[in-house]
Amino acid sequence: MREPAHELARRLADQAEAACRYYLPSGRRQGNYWSVGNVRNVPGRSMFVRLRPSPKGPPGKWTDAATGEYGDLLDVIRESLGLVEFKDVAEEARAFLALPETRPEPHPPKATPIPVPTGSTEAARRLFAMSKPIVGTAVEKYLRGRGIATLHGTGSLRFHSRCYYRPDDHGPTETWPAMIAAVTDFDGRLTGAHRTWLATDGTGKAPIDTPRRAMGDLLGHAVRFGVPGSVMAAGEGIETTLSLRCAMPHMAMAAALSAAHLAAILFPPNLHRLYVIRDNDPAGDSARDTLIERATKAGIETIVLSPAMEDFNEDLCHFGLATLRASIAEQLMRRDRLRYLKRAA
Structure with a gap:
């Protein structure tokens, strides 16, 4: 049976210095640490890999003081060689662990993608x-x-x-x-x-x-379901937004992923009416108020859709789709009720 990820990481940690010399040859040893520019083997001294057990933690763990990144030696293998899939990282780790103690010079990576920042x-x-x-x-x-x-x-x-x-x-x-x-x-x-x-x-x-x-770059962007036209709905979570979409599958919707990002979501140029899918909590109230203020200044009509419970996914699971649709119908503009709920029936 192949070793799980945590077992491979432990075995690599037992040979932390050898792994650093092999995958991070641009660095050098400084006391009980291996110092290098970053996990992608750039020369420098902002990243430190622990080589020996200490009160601060086990060997094989690393931290980049410049970026705040951290991880273990499996991450070092992945990033230094530009690997993408875990099976390739695991295969490389197993190959390294099978090498003799006197290791050859690091081999150039095979045809792999250029490393990118985590x-x-x-x-x-x-x-x-x-x-x-x-x-x-x-x-x-x-x-x-x-x-x-x-x-x-x-x-x-x-x-x-x-x-x-x-x-x-x-x-x-x-x-x-x-x-x-x-x-x-x-x-x-x-x-x-x-x-x-x-x-x-x-x-x-x-x-x-x-x-x-x-x-990645999240501010103003969203997980989108459908192409936004003159009318769309925007909420926080994916499950909350998809729950409302069960009632109105033909309305374009967007999940901003958090209350802060919902408040900052960008408006499509042709948007005339925005439905704000509200979560029933203080963060949801704050996002609603900020979004309404921004939309009003942009000349966009804004209507808030409020759940009976904490969010629309709770409403869907607790009350069922028919009750959810009835609740939404009371909050929609009449023209949108006819356009979207009738088509969903």
């Missing part, structure tokens, strides 16, 4: 490109388990079977299935990505501390 827009594009459509995957099971059955037009969502997850406490890197959402601008250019790590069977989120994280 969390960058290009990293987000690569992650989305590595993922596949959600039909028949844990993502589809997860969404249906949340009561979301209207899944046509969700090409902005994809599935990654082994997406990296790095704990906030600098613990070992893990891999979990994940829902990958493309964050795009109005022209459909991908500017970022959002990851929701899932349980292996798709019955809920993964049992980790922070199962949702975003990367």
Whole structure:
């Protein structure tokens, strides 16, 4: 049986200095640390890899003081060689661990992508490109388990079977299935990505501390469902927005991913009326007020859609789609009620 990621990271940590000399040859040893410019082997001294156990933590862990990045030696292998898929990182790690103690000079990488900064827009594009459509995957099971059955037009969502997850406490890197959402601008250019790590069977989120994280250029952009015209709706979370879309599948919608980003979402040039999908909490109230003020100044009519419970996904799961549609009908402009709810019936 092949070793899991945490076991490979532990074995690499046992040979931390040899791994640093092999994958980060631009650096040098300074006491109990290997010093180098960054995890992509650029010369410099802002990144430190711990070579020996200490009160601060185990060997093999690294931190880049200039960027705030951190990780383990599996991350070093991935970034220094420009690898994308975990199976390639694991294969390289196993090959390294099988080498004799007297190691040859580092070999040049095979035909691999040029390394890009972790969390960058290009990293987000690569992650989305590595993922596949959600039909028949844990993502589809997860969404249906949340009561979301209207899944046509969700090409902005994809599935990654082994997406990296790095704990906030600098613990070992893990891999979990994940829902990958493309964050795009109005022209459909991908500017970022959002990851929701899932349980292996798709019955809920993964049992980790922070199962949702975003990367790339997010400000003003969103995860989009449908092409915005003169009318659109915008909310915070993906599941909340998709829940409302079950009631109005033909209205263009956008998930900004957080209250702060919802307040800052950019308006399409032809937008005349914006429905704000509100979450029932103080952050949702603040986002609503800021967004209404910005939209009013831009000459855009703004109408708030409020859930009965904490958010529209709770409404959908608790009350069902028919009751959700009835609740929405009372809050829509009459022309939009006829245009969107009638077509959804």
